[in-house]
Amino acid sequence: MKRQIRIANGKKYFFRFTVNQRIQHALLATTVITLVLTGMPLKFHDAFWAAYVYNLVGGITLAPVIHRIAGTILLILFAYHVIYMTTIIYKGQIVPLKRKQELSTGALFKLLINQPLLPNLKDAKDIFDLLRYLFFLTGEHPHGARFTWKEKFDYWAPFWGIFIIGVTGLIMWNENLVSKILPGIVINYALIAHSDEALLAALFLFIWHWYNVHYSTSVFPMGTVFLTGYLSEELMVEEHYEYYVELMTKEGYEDEILPPLGYKSNEHEAEKDAV
């Protein structure tokens, strides 16, 4: 199996994303920003900036075409991603179970609910612990697993968003066809859902996601994991301490494990000695 820790210039870097996943993220980011630029001026058509932004991105003749092209790319990406994830789970987890002849309904259910990207009880505990940390009730930052609750939020919010916005976008794009199956009022609902969910998604990504990957003092001005695929040791310690210790131990760096956030190194050494 590929080593998860890479050392460059004496510093450790931890593997997070494959090239394929980084390309998927780049496509997602580009299409979403394009869709926001060509869509938000329509939602806020009365705002002073709407006409300027809309004309910058092509105006009424070109912007709708760009919006539909970007939307189509995003929907194809969404479909690809679902197939990609299904394949990874099937080939990497279900097929080995089959080979071992251990595949049953119960085993499959257990396998699926234990997927690392699915929310679990540890996330609830981490949120509770984070609030204690943020309210100065403890000095200890939660020890995040491979995927933290923040990352799961960042994953599932756009997942839900793309589905809702995509389906409603297709309805509005093909209103004549849709009218052969569904009543016209569905188009009213589609417009509300498309525009309000898009606003939520845009605010979520540009405030919350960008805070975590751009504006936060740990990463400012920009985290590089979406480009390199590797996360620095400091960020691993801050966000994924539980997983960090697991990887360091697995790859033979037990002696070099750094203390978690909120600990001074001497306290950490003392704790290790006590253990």
Added chain:
Amino acid sequence: MTQKKVFKTILVISTSVLCFILSNPKFSIASDVGNCLLCHKYPGLSRVEGDKGILRLLYVNESAFNISMHAKVKCEGCHTDIKKIPHDPAKKVDCLTQCHIIEPTSEKKFSHKDVADFLAKSVHGKFDKTGQLKKFPEDRPYCKDCHDNPLYRPVSFNKRVTPGISEQALGRCRVCHKKDDFIYRFYNHVTTRLHRSRNPKNITEVCVRCHDDIKLVKRHNLSIKAVETYKDSFHGKAAEFLDERIPDCLDCHVNRGESVHQMLSKKNSLAPTHENNKYNTCSNVECHTNASPKLAQFEVHAEFNKKRSPKQYYFQSAFIVLTGGTLLPLLGIMLLDLLRRLLPGLSRRRK
């Protein structure tokens, strides 16, 4: 050179210059027989009127007027009460005055009386079917509430029909018609009437004067804020960004082939917005041709209002709650996180 010769030379030169200036259509209003521009050509010509002291501009922009719809009408053709110069304060123009040019097909004097008859029978008319004065007749629009003296606007599009008139077309006109002034005016007139003189955004700006006036809408028991809701629809958003192919108020509220002055209430069974006619209106040849009758259930004027559009109201409210419920806690965490990073060592317990 004698004094007489100098005088003669100056006379010849000034006469030539005057003839040149007067022969250029840009420098003359053909209809200014009464020499009204003697005074009205001055941009500052104005007067303060009434108790409210409203400044009224009396300047006539000659070059703009020359390319307007009424360019060929004499000033006194509309301002019939003005008989001498200088004149007393003029009365307001009555658009039904029969004083215009001769209508070429009937060879009768032209007036807008027929339009007024249409308007009287429409939803905007002051009297109902029984001849009784409707409530708040002063709110009913009349000619000048919606119209000014628009400029010619030669065809550049016709909804989704490709424009077909060009210099080549003008060349064909010249086969029979010798005067370019006539050709250009006729060309402009006909091609302007092929489409509306206003784009969809401008049309909504006319309707908004009354239909988004909350007091007026309430007085007439109209159930919706028509223009605001139109602006929030697909059509309205495109119109806002100057899409000229998009349907405006008149496309849906006036039967095709009829004058816009014949607009009917949606309760009238002949109205294109009547429940039974909506589908025909939406599915006309320029719009949703392939749609099924179910499309007519789309509510163009749905409002974010619990009483008038309850389903949409609750549906949209759910998204507002979802947005607030998602973002507010996350914003709270962000702010706390910033504060925590400012004060890393401050906590009640180390662990």
